[in-house]
Amino acid sequence: MIGVVAKREALSLFRSPLAWVVLAAVQGLVGYQFLAQIDVFVQYLPRIRSMPQPPGVVQLVVIPTVGLTAFLMLFLIPLLTMQTLSGERRTGILRLWYSAPLSLTSLVLGKFLGVMALQSVIWALNALMPLTLLWGTALDLGTYAANLLGLYLLMAAGTAIGLFFSALTAQPAVAAMGSFATLLALWLIDWASQLETRANLLSELSLLAHFQRLTRGLVTTADVGYFVALMATALALTVWRLTGDRRAH
Amino acid sequence: MTSDTLLTADGISRRYGARFAVHDLTLTLRRGEVLGLLGLNGAGKSTALQMLTGVLAPDTGRVTLGGFDLARDPKRAKRVLGYLPEVPPLYPEARVDEYLDFCAALHRVQASLRAGVVAAAKARCGLTAVGPRLIRNLSKGYQQRVGIAQAIIHDPTVLILDEPTAGLDPAQMHEMRELIRTLGAERAILLSTHLLTEAASICSRVVIVHHGRMVYDAALNHGAYRLALELRAAPPRATLAALAAVVDVHDFGAGKFELEVNDFDRAAEAIGAAAAQHGWGLRELKVGDSALERTFLGLTRDHTEAST
Numbered sequence: 001m002i003g004v005v006a007k008r009e010a011l012s013l014f015r016s017p018l019a020w021v022v023l024a025a026v027q028g029l030v031g032y033q034f035l036a037q038i039d040v041f042v043q044y045l046p047r048i049r050s051m052p053q054p055p056g057v058v059q060l061v062v063i064p065t066v067g068l069t070a071f072l073m074l075f076l077i078p079l080l081t082m083q084t085l086s087g088e089r090r091t092g093i094l095r096l097w098y099s100a101p102l103s104l105t106s107l108v109l110g111k112f113l114g115v116m117a118l119q120s121v122i123w124a125l126n127a128l129m130p131l132t133l134l135w136g137t138a139l140d141l142g143t144y145a146a147n148l149l150g151l152y153l154l155m156a157a158g159t160a161i162g163l164f165f166s167a168l169t170a171q172p173a174v175a176a177m178g179s180f181a182t183l184l185a186l187w188l189i190d191w192a193s194q195l196e197t198r199a200n201l202l203s204e205l206s207l208l209a210h211f212q213r214l215t216r217g218l219v220t221t222a223d224v225g226y227f228v229a230l231m232a233t234a235l236a237l238t239v240w241r242l243t244g245d246r247r248a249h
Numbered sequence: 250m251t252s253d254t255l256l257t258a259d260g261i262s263r264r265y266g267a268r269f270a271v272h273d274l275t276l277t278l279r280r281g282e283v284l285g286l287l288g289l290n291g292a293g294k295s296t297a298l299q300m301l302t303g304v305l306a307p308d309t310g311r312v313t314l315g316g317f318d319l320a321r322d323p324k325r326a327k328r329v330l331g332y333l334p335e336v337p338p339l340y341p342e343a344r345v346d347e348y349l350d351f352c353a354a355l356h357r358v359q360a361s362l363r364a365g366v367v368a369a370a371k372a373r374c375g376l377t378a379v380g381p382r383l384i385r386n387l388s389k390g391y392q393q394r395v396g397i398a399q400a401i402i403h404d405p406t407v408l409i410l411d412e413p414t415a416g417l418d419p420a421q422m423h424e425m426r427e428l429i430r431t432l433g434a435e436r437a438i439l440l441s442t443h444l445l446t447e448a449a450s451i452c453s454r455v456v457i458v459h460h461g462r463m464v465y466d467a468a469l470n471h472g473a474y475r476l477a478l479e480l481r482a483a484p485p486r487a488t489l490a491a492l493a494a495v496v497d498v499h500d501f502g503a504g505k506f507e508l509e510v511n512d513f514d515r516a517a518e519a520i521g522a523a524a525a526q527h528g529w530g531l532r533e534l535k536v537g538d539s540a541l542e543r544t545f546l547g548l549t550r551d552h553t554e555a556s557t
Binding site: 101 | 299302304305323325328332334336337339340343351355356357399
């Protein structure tokens with residue numbers, strides 16, 4: 001049943017012009033950034049070679065490119081998720097789901113996977129671009145894989161948060177604003193404490209801090225666990241919200 | 250409970266703040282019945298239907314569908330249910346075929362059978378020609394039909410329709426009623442409407458709700474009508490009263506009468522034949538307000554006065 005929901009959601013998304021504009025915008029911006037970083041890399045190549053521990057092409061090209069995609073997704077995930085539940089609340093399609101032999105958990109997971117299907121395309125395009133560098137140079141494939149893992153986890157956690165806000169309201173714009181503010185706050189939350197070297201609570205909550213550790217090639221249970229926990233919490237809250245919806249006064 | 254009881258609601262209530270939208274509603278619906286839920290706008294019809302379909306959870310009371318408790322065993326209960334909400338739940342960007350296939354999958358129809366059930370539902374609802382079209386581009390009447398097709402696609406035994414003929418033109422209304430009548434033969438249908446003529450023509454039983462309470466629940470006597478009659482050369486009142494199916498006659502003078510009949514078709518034929526035979530000069534014969542209409546207006550008016 002989750003598959004039926006996911007397929008329906010993905011179809012709806014891929015048929016909206018919004019999805020294609022998002023795909024085009026991300027690809028255009030990230031592609032440009034990718035080329036610019038390669039340009040910088042090539043220009044500085046002689047100086048880089050003379051360093052004692054020279055940074056590789058992954059450090060100078062892949063990490064900034066994936067970083068830009070991640071930053072763009074903070075803005076775009078709210079746009080992709082805002083319609084999923086709030087639009088259906090407004091058009092009355094939620095009643096079709098509620099009266100069907102389908103648990104709310106399957107509904108929420110299906111919606112989540114449907115939105116992730118679209119984001120997987122963005123993710124795959126991001127994954128393919130650095131591979132073109134293999135024609136000219138060697139890649140640190142471990143760090144490259146860690147970057148992609150980080151990006152995917154960020155997308156998944158962001159989508160879960162977007163779904164939750166989409167479940168809260170019948171106004172897609174309100175849902176988009178809510179999830180955008182939340183994602184940006186989680187991204188920036190440790191700005192004030194960045195100068196401190198020891199670990200603190202704010203940096204433990206920060207999307208950026210966990211994401212950056214992953215992009216440096218450091219895959220730890222703590223960082224992966226953070227994203228998984230964030231995602232699971234947001235999905236559980238979404239199910240809880242929809243359950244309450246049927247009882248609310 | 251017999252196996253033919255397909256839907257029961259046992260004292261279901263739902264409050265919004267301090268106000269009861271539905272108060273202590275108890276219903277049973279058997280196979281072959283078409284039950285009309287009547288009420289003024291805002292009487293609680295839609296809230297009641299939403300509780301019976303699992304869209305809203307009742308504050309108190311319980312609902313069973315096909316013998317399964319809707320709260321404890323929702324998946325099995327909902328499998329026997331087809332529901333058309335007030336606004337048909339359509340995806341405007343989908344094609345009719347694709348949408349119905351999705352609805353079949355959602356109601357757990359096996360993949361191998363889906364093409365067949367989609368074709369059957371389209372044929373029943375007159376949608377065969379529009380299968381490849383986008384739902385967005387269909388007229389309101391066709392969209393409503395897609396909504397009905399969606400509700401019957403998995404061959405549910407309980408069908409709940411919230412104002413199924415709203416927004417249709419008279420010809421489409423007629424078709425829709427025919428369809429509901431055919432579907433009702435082997436299922437249990439609960440439909441809400443505020444059109445009394447509609448209830449009178451397709452329902453076997455009606456329930457009237459007012460301010461969230463059930464104020465009337467009775468089988469319909471389909472023939473019971475009042476006829477307004479005007480004759481040029483009127484016979485004595487007793488002659489009219491002796492005609493077939495006529496129960497009572499009120500004489501207003503100047504050839505105007507009101508007749509109470511228990512079978513509309515037989516009475517109309519008898520009056521027409523007698524008027525022609527005796528040269529009464531039939532000027533007008535029309536349906537006055539029905540028994541249902543009088544009941545409805547009486548019940549809803551009384552309660553409005555009582556509550557204000």
